Amino acid sequence: MTASRRTWITLSLATIVAVTVTGTVGAAATASTATGPPVLVKQSTAVGSGGAVASDDVQATQAGIEVLKHGGNAVDAAVAVAATLGVTDPFVAGIGGGGFLVYYNARTHRVYTIDGRETTPQSAGPNLFIDPATGKPLSFPTAVTSGLSVGVPGNLMTWQQALRNFGTISLAAALRPAERVARQGFPVDAEFREMVRENAFRFDQFSSTSALFLPGGQLPVVGATFRNPDLAATYAEISQKGVKDFYGGPLGAAIVNTVHNLPLVPGATLVPRPGFMQLPDLAAYTSPLRAPTHVTYHGLDVYGMGPPSSGGITVGESLNILSNFNLRDMSTVQALHHYLEATRLAFADRNRYIGDSSFVNVPEQQLLSPAFGRQRACLINPAKAATSPVPPGDPSAGSGGCVPLQPAETGQPSDGASTNNLVVEDRWGDVVSYTNTIEELGGAGIVVPGRGFLLNNELTDFDFVPLQAGVPDPNLPAAGKRPRSSMAPTIVLRDGRPFLSVGSPGGASIITTVLQILLNRLDFGMTLPQAIAAPRASQRNSTTTQAEPDFISLPSTPGLQALGQSFAISDTSPLNPSIIISPLIGAANGLEFLGQDRVLVAAEPVRRDGGSAAVVRPDP
């Protein structure tokens, strides 16, 4: 617990007993208030056995620990954590959104994945984001805050699918802790308030959203208790009626009504466009099990999420490229230069070849082949950064010749920027890494009236128009299609047994964040908490690399600049450039097996106000 965190707790909650946590402990410590719900104290790392959880939020982590303590497995706990995040982190999680779950089953020794990505309504098509009045694409902010951007949500079906296939408890049991937190409330933290501040200019346009998050036009007060009785009732209703309530029943009808009849306040200044979703779109939704992506790196087996996410393939291709070098023996400048060049190349391939594989032919095996890694690796010049945008490679050409790079003309996809990742491990050694989101921070900005949750804007992850004229774009909108994601929940096995698991938010920077953490841990000698905390840079085939201020201050950065790498921090809202936002990249959570049933679980320590890690039985 940092000094500032301690200060916040003691100052803002005068009635609580101040709790100081030193070292690593297990389940979150609690302190009591005179009137409000219990206050949990979080820490960013824990070591022990019996099961482990890391998530963005202490209530959510605690919900998972309770499920594990009562005999639940990793999947049971993951659903409880995700549902609770829908309450405590409603701007990045919840049943209004979707995500991808990667799962290692200790009994079968296999990795499974669940695709809970949102889908495009059947009555929408390629012109989803084209303004009929002008024939031109809508601006990104106009598209985000609208009914048009709302995809058929996948998280609830993912929870059902995960529990049915791999869990031991009912959906109702898994929702219970979340329902309780929604009803009892939880203390508003600085991050919660910040999310509302960044979105107030659009939340105040919708009566349902402003009533929930801006009551009386005021931002939530840090330390005050936030309750969401509507969401508690929604969870209770789902528990009673099952997911069909959402996927085709009355709750689904409420979503459809909201998307068509946007709940605008009287005198709203925004004129958001309604969407296309109909009840049959919800009734037809599925969250299929899919094969994971797989590559080897340093003899480890790295599993990730395949299409419609580009996460697993792009992390995997980058690792294949870097397998051609020995980062461990390089100077820091050279190792980071190779990291940046590898993702520059891999993003060119991602943008050209990856989309929803039910609609486009994604050459997954070719992109993940060591031969293609060699084709791309030989283009890295140790003395000079390539000029972006670089063109994609030819996955059908194997290792091919080393064709010099010619600058390409291509646009940049506008991937939005936030979600959450949770990791869970249980006493049997099962592991879940689950990244889920409502897309932008605050999603479409629209709360379903009386239901207590925000709707996603996931469809803005599509390219609105082809990135390059005359070149096929795998990520254009189509009816029933899932937009390409960057989410990259990852599980690494060593000798067939789980070793590491990690995942992060951050839009397209998820891919570079997950890769950078793996390299920090596997090549650069960092511990997992250090790997998660280290400053980040994200090169995605653009002329400048997005970087955190602390990365720009590193002693290695002038050396990188001398090689032609250039860096810029990104600190304005993509929805409203007058709003300053955090320039930090991602907020990862991960875990590592230490042997003899012991696990180190590590949450983000600082970014987004820090996450929460806990184990069932802490080391003495």
Ligand code: GLU
């Ligand atoms: N919509 C993003 C994606 O699927 C995830 C949200 C985020 O972290 O930005 O890649």
